[in-house]
Structure formats: structure tokens, C-alpha cells
Amino acid sequence: MKEIVPAPPAIVRNDYESIRELFTRNVVPSYGRFELVLSHGAGSYVFDVAGKRYLDLGSGIAVCCLGHAHPAITEALVEQSKKLIHVSNLYFTEPQGRLAAELVKRIGAGKVFFANSGAEANEGLFKLARKFGHDEGRFEILTATNSFHGRTLAGIAATGQDKVKKGFEPMTPGFRHIPYNDLAAARAALSPATVAILIEGVQGEGGVTPATPEYLLGLRALCDEKKLLLLMDGVQCGHYRTGRFQSFQKILEGVPGGEKFLPDGLSMAKSLGGGFPIGAFWVRAPYADLLSAGTHGTTYGGTPLACAVALKVLEVLDRENLAEQAVKLGGWLKAEIERLAKTYPTVVKGARGMGFILGIELMEKIPAFAASDKTAALQFTNRLHAAGVLTVPAGSQIVRLLPPLNLKLEEAAEGISKIEEVIKGLV
């Protein structure tokens, strides 16, 4: 496999090795990184330091929703940085106010707080829930097994996967996990201390599992009945990836009562800044003033620069009708993955997800993978690298496709043909 790539010129090989060496010596080794050193990108493609081109179907884990080096993002960065990059939240600035209004318009009546990442946005939701239940002594938040909510101390307590908690005990108290898409289990798990339920509309890290419409509507009714906050983590599945601004809007499309559905709090990040770091959470109107002056804050949150970029991303998504593109091309991609599952049943088990949050589910025992103790998802991803495609593994069996929303049909077709090539090599 290695030898498909011609040996790069000596000087380039030095780049690769010297950059790897910088990491080995100086960067905390908390990531299991792929052996790729990337240097630049253009649209749906990125290039490594040897000049090899990769079709980026992961977009930096659902972040670069307009692909790489988009001129509108570059222009927003340059223009806003000439005016004002940062002043702190001691003052009002126009981009933050305008971005909040754009998000409220797309979600529902409420208000927005700006942070810098997904984990931080979720931290804000945890604080909102604690504030909400404080006078009654309620503080417990139920989250789903296989969920992912970030790597801060409360984030790993909220995340329903043991691997993120291991070695960092004791866990922040006040989180318990319930099986996803199981309404009866949610009801049965409630305690007098429960104050909120937090779920992803589509579980991303957990392996691309959408919530069912019945689960969303059922949780809404349960939370209303028991005076709980219904919180949603839209960090990965939000921002039009499913074809609607938020996944619950897509999941509940055409479902009776669905158009009225709103959570009480919603976190966002990843695609929000199209690659520039920004996070946010939205709070539904009745609770929008719970976090009063002095109760929550962050120095960087909602800088004019981050907000100007996020506004530009929304403008381009609207102008180019990219939500529709995610539905159409995502549907095409999913059908192609289903075709691959039919054609190569010993390798591909099936397709998961919707829009541009998709999963290729691999079979449990692929003979070609038996020699290595790496997961099937990792080995498949590595072979795709050799073929010139970037994807993101989820768990041991699932390879995620999280393409930029402006992916073109011929790029999607190129991706599928290279994925098929890799599959053929495994049969």
C-alpha cells in the first residue's frame, strides 16, 4: 500500500520528518495522529508537505463547512481584522449582536451566549441547568450512552463513553447516562435531583446515530411534565449538515407537532466558524435571562473577528443554497454507500446518518484486517489516505463522511470511486 505514493523529493521528506520531530519533542502526545503532515488546502482538497492531494471528506471533523481557503472567509478575516479583532465582553460590538440575531432567527425565540469551542458551549448549558435547579436543590443532568460532549472535566463526565473518563476520576458529580432513543429508560432514570436531559440530535462520535422523532417529541413532553430542561448538543450535527439548521428541525420535518418542537438549550461550535474557533449556546426565551450579569463569562467569546467570520459563513451557506446541497448530495452519497454494502457484503455492513453526516459501517471481521490490532475503522481510514481521501473514524466499525457543504457532485463521485477501490482491495 505504502508504495502507491511515489517517494517525494529529498527536501520534502525532510519537511515531513522535521515536523514530526518537532511534535515528538514538543507537543503533548494526547492525540493518536495519522502519519500525515498537511500544509495547505483549496476547496474540498488538502495537500500534504510532499504535495500529495487528498479529497477532504472529513472537513476537520465537521468544521470547514465551506471547504479550505474559501475566499469569502479570507476576506472576512482580513477586513474585520483591520477594524477590530477583540475588545472583550466589557463592551458591545456589532458583529456579536448581529450573529446572535441570525442564530435566534434560525432556531427560535431566545438568546445566545458566545464561547470558543463545543466543550465550552456545553459547559455553559451545564451551568444554565444548575442555575435553573439551584433553589430546589436539583442539579443532575442525564446524558446518553455513546454520547460525546467534549473534553473538559464536566464534558467527560457528561460524555457517555468510558474511554474519555479513564484516568481522570473522580468524575464531576451530577451526570448519569441513559440509553439513547429509549424514552422509557429516560423516564425510569429520573431522580428528585434531575434537572435536565442532554442529547445530540445525531450522535457523531458515537457512530452516526440520529434520534428518532418519537424520542425527541417524547423527551420534550417528559421534560415539560417533570419541569426539566431539554438540552441539545448540536456541535457536530448542526449548521445545516442534516439539511436544516439544526438536526431536530430535519428529523421532525413533516412529523405532526414537529414544527413546534424546541429544546430549552442548544450548543453549537464546529461549522459555526467554518474553521475559525467559535462556540455558542442558545437558550429558549423563558430561560434566556437565567444567566444574569456576573454569572458566566469568557474573555474571548464572541470576538468581532470570530463573529464576522461566522456571519460570512451563514451568508455564503444561504446564498449558495448549501443546505439543499447537503440533502441532495448527502442522499446520493448514502445511496452509493448502500450500493457498496450490497455489492461488497463481506466488507460493508451498511450506511448510517443523513445529509452530510454519514457513516460507512464496516463488517466486524474483515479478514484483510485480522493481522493488525488496529480497529477496522482505523485501518480503513489509513487505506483511504493512501488512495487520497480523508475521513473520520467513529468507534471501531464506523468511518464518518462529514464533507464540506459545498462539496461538488464530481468530488462526491471521486470519493465514492476511491472508497470502492479500497473496498475491492479488502474483498
Ligand SMILES: *Cc1c(COP(=O)(O)O)cnc(C)c1O
Ligand atoms: C466535537 C464535539 C464537542 C466538543 O467540541 P470541542 O470544540 O472539541 O470542544 C462536543 N459535542 C459534540 C457532539 C462534538 O462533536
